[in-house]
Amino acid sequence: MKKLIFGCLTFLALTFTVQAQEDPAKALKKAGNALKSFELDQTANLDKLHEAVDMITIAVAASETNGDASTWQSQGDIYNTIANQIVSIQQLNIGSLDALPKVETPALVAFNAYQKALSMAEKKYQSKDALKGIRAVQTNLNNMGIYAYEAGEFTNAYNNFNGVLTAHELLTQNGEESMLESEEAVNDQVYITGLAALNANKIDAAAPLFIKLKNSGTDKAAIYEALYKIEAxxxxxxxxxxxxxxxxxxxxxxxxxxxxxxxxxxxxxxxxxxxxxxxxxxxKLDVLITKLESALEKEPDNISLYTTMGNVYDNLYQREAKAGNDEAAAAHFDSSLKYYKQALEKDPAYTDATYSIGALYFNKAANMTQELSTLADDFSKEGQRKYDALQAEVAEVFETALPYFITVEKQKPSDINTLIALKEIYARKSDFTMSNEFKARLETVQAGGELESYFLNK
The missing domain is CATH 1.10.287 (Helix Hairpins)
Incomplete structure (x- = not known):
């Protein structure tokens, strides 16, 4: 085995030596010939595309050839061909991405190469070829940006989309046609580029794009949301x-x-x-209610709006209860419960609303428990009577909360907050067997474990 490993290392070293000894001018020529062979029969000559990449890598790295526009033109053509292949495979689902040369961001590499070729061009045909390449790669830049955006690779998406805009500027400056044929198309491209930048947290790149759209009067409401996110x-x-x-x-x-x-x-x-x-x-909960009411008028079937409204009233209930404003607190509690139940009417399996109702009752009982501890210091007959009555009421509220948490546990047995609530409620009921059961289950989840539902099959 040691001999085999040594042999492999020797082979790699020999391969590197052969590449290092390749004459850059000959490598440039071989790169062009390999690309032509691939284009003659793309299925049978895929190895030629790999060879083209290897040879052009030598040419662009060598001082003997990298000062020539033709070197960069050749790199642009080779990498744009790889981009073409990727687009073809993505769109037609024929072929394999794994069979292509392993290169990063081929459309961007091609675009940068064409830009260098244009900057080095000494003859008219060289400029014409470079601009032709830029126009060809512009579409691939856009496609690569779309693929990256859909994959959540927002930095890569931004770089490709921004390349489309830069290519547009170069083409129009030189009297050539761009894929962005109208002002509307340009603004649409600026918009998607800005979104990619914003999602990539490239705030400095996103800001001028959205400001440009706003100043141009572009008819997109999302521009203002983007500017809010940028400033904030x-x-x-x-x-x-x-x-x-x-x-x-x-x-x-x-x-x-x-x-x-x-x-x-x-x-x-x-x-x-x-x-x-x-x-x-x-x-700002009071203002928020007005906004949510408006949203519910526009989207009456949006379940999350009902739970959000329930949460807002829940927060208001907590605030008023803490301040001792019992009447206002009770009104907010009822409003919160109403919206959570409306959410469940829309979807009985919506666990967010189910959990929220359980939590609403649980927190109410917890607030009452604080009052109970105050009454515990009153040893008078009347004080004891009030204590017993409130204790019974607290137990009733905890009992009301329990089935909601049981329902959630059946669907989300590893939810930590649900497990905590169940542990506490059973402890309040003096059912320490069940309380310890959920204490142990909670510890399992906190240690990284997963659980099956305790109640599902009971």
Whole structure:
């Protein structure tokens, strides 16, 4: 085995030596010939495309050849051919991506090569060939950007989409046709490029693109949401070092973009949802209710709106209960419960709403328990009577919460919050066997384990 490994190392070393000794001018010629052979019979001569990549790699690295426009033109043609193959396989589902030469971002490499060829061109035909290559690769840049965007590779998507825009500028400057045939097409490309930049967290790249769209009067409501996200980027960053007060100030400053968007597009749902998220972030619950009511009018079947409204009223209930405003707290509790139940009417299997109802009752019982601890210090007959009555009421509320958590556990047996609630409720019921059961299950999940439902088959 040691001899075999040594032999492989020797072979690799010999291969490297052969490539290193290849004359760059001859390598350039071989690259061109290999590409022509591949184009004659793409199925039978796929190895020639691999050879073309190997040979052009030598040529572009050598000082003897990399100062010549033809070298870069050849690299552009070879890498654009690889991009063509990728697009063909993606669109027709014929062939294998694994069989192609393993190169990164072929369309971008080709585009950069054509740009170098254009900058080095000394003769008219060289400029013409380079511009022809740029026009050809422009479509592939767009396709590669789409594939990357759909795959969630937003930096790669941005680089390719931005290449389409740069290619457009070069082509139009030189009197050549671009795939972006109209101002509308250009704005659409700017828009998707800006979205890719924003999703890649390239705020500095995204900002001028969306500002350009806004200034051009482009009829897209999402521009204003993007500008809000750009201006509020430091506050929206999960790793932000800003204080909560600084985040709120920045978010409120950025909100002017959503206000402008609302003025331009008063019926746009996307801006409405952006506003809802904004007021959720800064915890302006009263304003949020108005926005949510408007959203429900537009999308009455959107279940998440009902749970969000339930959450808002739940927060208001908690706030008023803490302040001792019992009447207001009770009203908010009832409103919260109403919206959660409406969500379940839309979809009885919607566990978010089921859990939220359980949590609503659980938190109510927990709030009452605090009052119970106060009454415990009153040893008078009347005090004892009030204590017993409230204790019975607390037990009843915990009992009301229990079936909701059991329902969630059947669907999400490893949900930590559900397990905590079940452990606590059974402890309140003095059912320590069940409480310990869910304590053990909780510890299993916290240690990285997965569970099967305790209640599903009972």
């Amino acid at each position: 980027a430091d506050a929206l960053n999960p790793d932000s070092k800003l204080s909560e007060q600084e985040k709120t100030a920045l978010l409120e400053k950025a909100y002017v973009n959503l206000q402008e968007g609302r003025a331009q597009f008063p019926d746009d749902v996307s801006i409405l949802f952006a506003e809802i998220n904004h007021f959720l972030r800064i915890n």
